Amino acid sequence: MSLKENVICTFCGCLCDDINVEVENEGITNLKRACANGRSKILGYDENRVESPQIRKNGELTKVSLEEAVEKTAEILKESKFPLIYGLSSTETDAQKLAVELAEVIGATIDNTASVCHGPTILGIQNSGAPECTLGEVKNRADLIIFWGCNPAEAHTRHPTRYSVIPEGMFVKGRKDREVINVDVRETNTSKMSDTFIRVEPGKDYELLSALRASVKGHDIGDVAGVSSDTIKELTEKMKGCKFGVIYFGLGLSLSLGMHMNVLAALELVRDLNDYTKFSINPMRGHFNVTGANKVMTWLTGYPFAVNFSRGYPIYGPGEFTALDVLRRGECDSALIIASDPIAHFPAQASKHLEKIPTIVIDPKVNATTSVADVVIPSAIAGIECGGIAYRMDGIPLELKPFIESDVSSDKEILAKIIEKAKE
Ligand code: SF4
Structure with missing residues (x-):
């Protein structure tokens, strides 16, 4: 039996690099730290294979x-x-x-x-640039996390536990030091782990983001996209008052009505917020x-x-x-x-x-x-039977560590x- 430590899970864009795998006779006998999605990919690596050209x-x-x-x-x-x-x-x-x-x-x-998937995100970024940051910065510094149109509790399961919600960082002492807000059209498991859930009417993200931009500049334009004026003001105060805020967004923003204009509005909101505090925005990348x-x-x-x-x-x-x-x-x-x-x-x-x-x-x-x-x-x-480089969702390149020998x-x-x- 050989133990391969700190291999990288190649399921989602989190590229968790702390996975331990025990391999015996080219089969996996034990797997530690991968979430259900990662386990299913790693343990099922030899199922349903194309057997020959x-x-x-x-x-x-x-x-x-x-x-x-x-x-x-x-x-x-x-x-x-x-x-x-x-x-x-x-x-x-x-x-x-x-x-x-x-x-x-x-x-x-x-x-x-x-x-x-995030094509509209890229178009939005090409329009205005993006104040992105690494997952490590979020873990160590972020005290306000906004998940907008994404559901990491199910799609990027270890994102909250390794980086954005639970872990203790250098300047943030774990969950109690972080405020977590979820904006989405419906409640999900991410809403359940958040302090606040804000329901936006489907297809109205652009309107809500624009209202938040106005609010950041001191204007009250009333209830917007099914969200009350008081909630918009409260969210604005939290965003302006945090030490390091970050918006993580998914296809609920980039592929809903408005597409790249939604992303552009979010990017511009974050740009405005940087007049008051440190704020970043990052897409949740899937593959x-x-x-x-x-x-x-x-x-x-x-x-x-x-x-x-x-x-x-x-x-x-x-x-x-x-x-x-x-x-x-x-x-x-x-x-x-x-x-x-x-x-x-x-x-x-x-x-x-x-x-x-x-x-x-x-x-x-x-x-x-x-x-x-x-x-x-x-x-x-890739990542299981052969090596190479992959880029984590925050743009950090990581070297894959294959752990199964293969002649394919x-x-x-x-x-x-x-x-x-x-x-x-
Ligand atoms: S969060 Fe993503 S990269 Fe990390 S273990 Fe789960 S599937 Fe793998």
Whole structure:
């Protein structure tokens, strides 16, 4: 038996780096500190795996060698006029880098899953900048935590216990020193662990944020978005009076009516609050390395998602080159999906187009998209079977520590082979 200490859980954007795993005969015998979501990913790593490279022949997925699958992939992508590369948020940064290189080689459109989650957040940040901070700063200093349109008690379970609500920090002595406020359209388990729950009417986040901005500047504009004038004033006083406040927000803000304008209003509220105290704002990122996907694409192309290389240089086009839109309009004539399952998540119109065109999937697991793919290539699970770098939700890069030996190729190795073939 070997004990692997302080490995990183690669389920959500918290990237908890204190997980202990006991491994015996390549199986996990004990797992400590992971939450239910992390446990399910780590303990279920060998379930439902893609067993070998496959190509669809006469309508059936047929086992082939990795070389044959790679050759077929390169052939499909090279013959396409408008290939799409999509996914990338559940793999490590070297693979993300090679996916961008491949997009440039074949003149593809490349997009990551941020376009269907915090894409509007990125657009909001591009408009006004964002006073973000690290999870460590929050743990050590924050005395006012606002969870807006997110439910960390269920989606990022250890966020409250490791960083934002419970832990003792250098200048904050645990839960009793923190005020926790939850703003959402309905009560959740996050409301239950908060001191105050503020119910906002669905689709009215922008109005409430704007009312708070007015209130911070001393104006009372009455009841807004189902929230009383007194509650708005009380929240304003708490925000202006704290030592270090932070808003964590989720898709309840970025994907509800108003989208990037909601995020922009929240960012501007936080900017205004910094005239009175220290205040930060951070998105709750879902997939473990979606932050890395945005960072890597930005280093290499200048843009975080929705990039088109058809002219040989990167063109940014949210709404135009976002995978969902490209698929819904039926524009792409092939697709390479890496570490993602769009058929399970995209609307029917987009999924139907994916079913019609040659689709290649690189993924460790059998999923809805592998079931319609023409080429399926199994890969090692980043953080469990292969290493690399992932970016935590606060932009901190962490080195993954694989703990299971595997002879399955990593996304990085597979993409390097595809690039080599595509260049021939
Ligand atoms: S909070 Fe996220 S990263 Fe941490 S153990 Fe749970 S699933 Fe894993």
